[in-house]
Amino acid sequence: xxxxxxxxxxxxxxxxxxxxxxxxxxxRLMLGEAYAKTYLSQKNRPVGMAYFDTMIAEIxxxxxQELLAAxxxxxxxxxxxxxxxxxxIVLAAGGICVGLCGGxxxxxxDAEKILPRNICPMVKSAFGFKAGRICPYxxxxxxxxxxxxxxxxxxxWEILDTMVPTYVMEIPQLKRQRDLDLWLAxxxxxxxxxEEVAGRTITxxxxxxxxxxMNNKRKALQRLNSLRHHNPTPISGKDGLLIEQIAFYDEPMxxxxxVNALCDELEERIKAGVAVPTKNAIRxxxxxxxxxxxxxxxxxxxxxAGAVIVNEESCIGTRYFKDLIDESAATMDTMLAALTDxxxxxxxxxxxxxxxxxxxxxxxxxxSHAQGIINYSLQFCHTYNIEEIRIRQxxxxxxxxxxxxxxDYSAEDVGQLQTRIEAFLEQxxx
Amino acid sequence: xxxxxxxxxxxxxxxxxxGERLVEHRIEPSGFEPHRQxxxxxxxxxxxxxxxxxxxxxxxxEHFADAVITEIKAHARGISHEFPGCATIVDVGGxxxxxxxxxxxxxxxxxxxxxxxxxxxxRFLEIMAASLAYTLEEFGRAALTADQEVxxxxxCTVFAESEVISMKNRGIAREEIARAVHSSVAxxxxxxxxxxxxxxxxxxxxxxxxxxxxxxxxxxxLGARVLVPELPDITxxxxxxxxxxxx
Ligand code: SF4
Ligand code: SF4
Numbered sequence: 001x002x003x004x005x006x007x008x009x010x011x012x013x014x015x016x017x018x019x020x021x022x023x024x025x026x027x028r029l030m031l032g033e034a035y036a037k038t039y040l041s042q043k044n045r046p047v048g049m050a051y052f053d054t055m056i057a058e059i060x061x062x063x064x065q066e067l068l069a070a071x072x073x074x075x076x077x078x079x080x081x082x083x084x085x086x087x088x089i090v091l092a093a094g095g096i097c098v099g100l101c102g103g104x105x106x107x108x109x110d111a112e113k114i115l116p117r118n119i120c121p122m123v124k125s126a127f128g129f130k131a132g133r134i135c136p137y138x139x140x141x142x143x144x145x146x147x148x149x150x151x152x153x154x155x156x157w158e159i160l161d162t163m164v165p166t167y168v169m170e171i172p173q174l175k176r177q178r179d180l181d182l183w184l185a186x187x188x189x190x191x192x193x194x195e196e197v198a199g200r201t202i203t204x205x206x207x208x209x210x211x212x213x214m215n216n217k218r219k220a221l222q223r224l225n226s227l228r229h230h231n232p233t234p235i236s237g238k239d240g241l242l243i244e245q246i247a248f249y250d251e252p253m254x255x256x257x258x259v260n261a262l263c264d265e266l267e268e269r270i271k272a273g274v275a276v277p278t279k280n281a282i283r284x285x286x287x288x289x290x291x292x293x294x295x296x297x298x299x300x301x302x303x304x305a306g307a308v309i310v311n312e313e314s315c316i317g318t319r320y321f322k323d324l325i326d327e328s329a330a331t332m333d334t335m336l337a338a339l340t341d342x343x344x345x346x347x348x349x350x351x352x353x354x355x356x357x358x359x360x361x362x363x364x365x366x367x368s369h370a371q372g373i374i375n376y377s378l379q380f381c382h383t384y385n386i387e388e389i390r391i392r393q394x395x396x397x398x399x400x401x402x403x404x405x406x407x408d409y410s411a412e413d414v415g416q417l418q419t420r421i422e423a424f425l426e427q428x429x430x
Numbered sequence: 431x432x433x434x435x436x437x438x439x440x441x442x443x444x445x446x447x448x449g450e451r452l453v454e455h456r457i458e459p460s461g462f463e464p465h466r467q468x469x470x471x472x473x474x475x476x477x478x479x480x481x482x483x484x485x486x487x488x489x490x491x492e493h494f495a496d497a498v499i500t501e502i503k504a505h506a507r508g509i510s511h512e513f514p515g516c517a518t519i520v521d522v523g524g525x526x527x528x529x530x531x532x533x534x535x536x537x538x539x540x541x542x543x544x545x546x547x548x549x550x551x552x553r554f555l556e557i558m559a560a561s562l563a564y565t566l567e568e569f570g571r572a573a574l575t576a577d578q579e580v581x582x583x584x585x586c587t588v589f590a591e592s593e594v595i596s597m598k599n600r601g602i603a604r605e606e607i608a609r610a611v612h613s614s615v616a617x618x619x620x621x622x623x624x625x626x627x628x629x630x631x632x633x634x635x636x637x638x639x640x641x642x643x644x645x646x647x648x649x650x651x652l653g654a655r656v657l658v659p660e661l662p663d664i665t666x667x668x669x670x671x672x673x674x675x676x677x
Contacts, residue, residue, distance in 0.1 A: 430537060
């Protein structure tokens with residue numbers, strides 16, 4: 001079965017997007033192989049995962065065709081790199097938002113021809129996809145919207161702008177009133193920009209509908225997350241992470257429906273006592289930097305060692321869906337204020353102070369009935385690497401078994417990580 | 431017989447435990463296929479249980495071992511046997527170094543491994559010894575005789591080596607440079623110990639624990655005696671063998 005899986009090729013579509021087709025086709029085969037090995041070899045997968053398998057098989061074709069069809073109708077397609085960019089506004093203008101974060105080592109050498117080597121691999125991977133013309137999403141977007149969260153990103157936007165129009169939203173790094181005022185003003189500017197590209201004004205009705213769509217999507221992901229918290233858990237951490245990753249490029253309403261259908265199945269599984277992988281598997285929670293598709297490194301190692309991951313405290317994880325927007329606002333001004341209110345709850349380490357995140361990590365540890373925390377930081381991500389100290393101290397205080405991993409996308413540290421992860425599981429298992 | 435094999439990057443270590451005492455131990459180069467080497471080493475014994483540890487542990491499990499444990503757990507087990515009540519282990523092996531905290535029952539409560547680089551490992555010492563034209567045995571002894579200390583600033587093997595070369599060219603005595611190399615490793619280990627917030631007593635395991643200068647410098651940094659087992663290289667193999675007795 002594993003060998004039949006294929007990521008569908010669309011060479012003409014790719015050529016039309018001015019991609020490096022031969023090179024991309026090789027990457028397609030590699031991704032397909034990695035996916036089959038990592039995902040389709042899992043035992044006891046829920047039937048509802050079939051949809052997400054298809055979303056991977058169609059990642060470089062079917063979904064791209066949908067984006068191009070939207071563009072043909074004059075709807076904007078906007079690429080983003082951060083969960084602080086308000087998708088609701090793009091949706092309200094009839095547009096589509098796609099996450100362009102890169103999780104692949106394959107595009108890093110393309111980036112390193114231009115960017116310094118010693119910066120975050122996620123920035124390098126994403127940038128490399130554009131520089132090498134090996135990502136159809138990057139080729140399909142009208143423009144990208146970056147932000148000023150970290151130095152690696154904000155300085156990369158200046159270079160990226162020479163390849164694809166890149167706008168930048170200022171995200172403050174403190175949460176005082178004057179910072180929040182600035183933030184709201186930035187959100188308003190963003191709305192104006194999106195309206196300009198879409199060629200239409202966003203009405204209250206448009207925005208209310210978009211907020212509802214996104215709230216429903218976030219609720220479905222919350223529901224999935226709380227089902228994963230059941231002990232024994234009915235779905236693997238790898239599958240959980242995959243769904244969180246697909247959330248960044250799928251059509252939101254269809255995605256919501258499919259996640260909810262999967263959740264129905266998981267509820268049945270819980271009733272029937274189905275456990276993935278086994279009843280006594282050690283439960284681990286991951287906290288830290290985002291794991292962008294196809295970064296499954298830590299999940300692979302942890303679940304390969306017989307444990308299971310039950311929660312991701314991450315932007316590709318709970319930070320994306322834990323907060324909802326208050327739907328009771330009725331005027332454009334109050335709606336935008338309610339929206340900004342929700343976005344300011346995201347507790348990224350680029351903020352200071354960031355006590356909320358420390359509390360949130362411990363809360364998610366308790367909620368998920370995990371037995372230990374793996375704190376994961378991408379190499380050269382200063383804010384998460386330094387915030388590690390506070391997470392570690394909190395875990396010491398709460399007597400939570402704790403492991404910190406700093407890693408990039410290369411395979412060279414896999415052996416050592418495997419040893420550290422296995423030793424951590426031995427430590428928890430006694 | 432309970433056999434523990436530690437399949438390391440440079441050597442394979444074996445310990446044979448008869449239920450009461452260590453009856454045999456061996457160390458051989460890993461070769462191209464460490465699991466074949468290990469298989470040869472255990473062939474002479476009637477093993478009840480074989481437990482593998484070290485980098486080649488999973489390969490060993492595919493071929494012959496009954497169980498695997500990580501080096502971290504194996505060292506914890508081995509050291510707790512030799513020094514009951516030991517609170518912290520410093521293990522410096524060929525390709526990595528670790529600091530392990532133990533609880534009162536001798537179980538691992540925390541650990542740190544140096545990341546992705548040779549600095550602070552046996553390999554680092556080996557390369558530096560070679561560039562000073564010492565054998566490994568001479569290296570530690572010579573460093574002990576230095577009466578002045580110079581400082582190596584770089585922890586990267588490549589840069590440290592060029593620092594060593596430029597020191598040689600400046601006419602600094604060989605022993606002093608040797609001492610500086612040892613000091614830089616000791617500083618690194620002391621840093622790891624501080625990070626983990628170590629408890630006493632501290633034991634030193636792994637092949638590098640046979641180096642008298644490393645022991646002395648570590649004791650200086652900690653301001654306390656460091657426990658060194660009689661056969662520091664086989665601590666992991668012994669721990670693996672002991673783990674087998676509980677299976
Ligand atoms: S980690 Fe911070 S900067 Fe990165 S996507 Fe999340 S919120 Fe944005
Ligand atoms: S992981 Fe850290 S360094 Fe990388 S993009 Fe996010 S905030 Fe920036």
